Amino acid sequence: MAEFGDPAVKALLVEVLDELSERYGGSGDDTPIGDDDFTSPNGAFFVADDGERLVGCAGWRRHGSTDAELKRMFTAKAARGRGLARRMLAAIEESAREAGCDRLILETGDKQPEAIALYESAGYARIEDFGYYKGHADVLSFAKEL
Template identity: 70%
Template sequence: MEQITIRESRFDDPAVQALIALTMAELSARYGGSGDDTPVAAADFAPPTGAFLVAEGPDGRLIGCAGWRAHGSDAELKRMFTIEAARGKGVARRVLAAIEDSARERGYKRVILETGDKQPEAIALYEKCGYERIEDFGYYKGQPGVLSYARVL
């Protein structure tokens, strides 16, 4: 993979919000509606109980992102996304590792996440990275096609 930089950013930064718009458009294409109605606010990703990370390509353009927020004693992964042109190059794996490091550094022992059955690429990534199925927990708990995962850090 070409040189990328992963850094913390504000969720409400306009460049981040442009990437989030792409995320939501892709989720909408897969699931319909808005793509994801889970309530998410910029404050959710404010340290020390959260963080939002972006991956920048060598030209400074954002190519991926993810955040985590406190969910009880766990860190909940949200808004994991890689732009289409950067997929298959290890960006998501690096962002996920950085999310785990960030949560661990702030004292969290486990990362949890909610995904759906229409995201096989995400499911494959999480399983390759050691995430295991857990009881559904989030906004879509009990809904058809919801898959929840966790990884002890």
């Protein structure tokens, strides 16, 4: 686990938002995130490194009393194709389950086919849109029972 405010995490999050901006325009993701959203008992934030720098991240935060929401799932381009995202997703699911959450929900966009394929292959199913981007044409929402 990592601190969401750690400088190395913030540097990786710049990559996350830059890629989202490339795909969708704008600033990437304007979803409000609180300072303690990824701090226990509200959630957790995980990172992966390659021995030199951070190359992946994912976090979850509580959404209601029994749901966890996946946020900031990302693998750097240089680290893709090695199963890192699948391992990060499994760590998020386990952490949320251990914290008493029954379901993991997420929003992704229609210009992220790799993410959509990962979520569907990991057992996520489409649900009614929720959250900050509810009602946006390019948003897809998914959930999985934990």
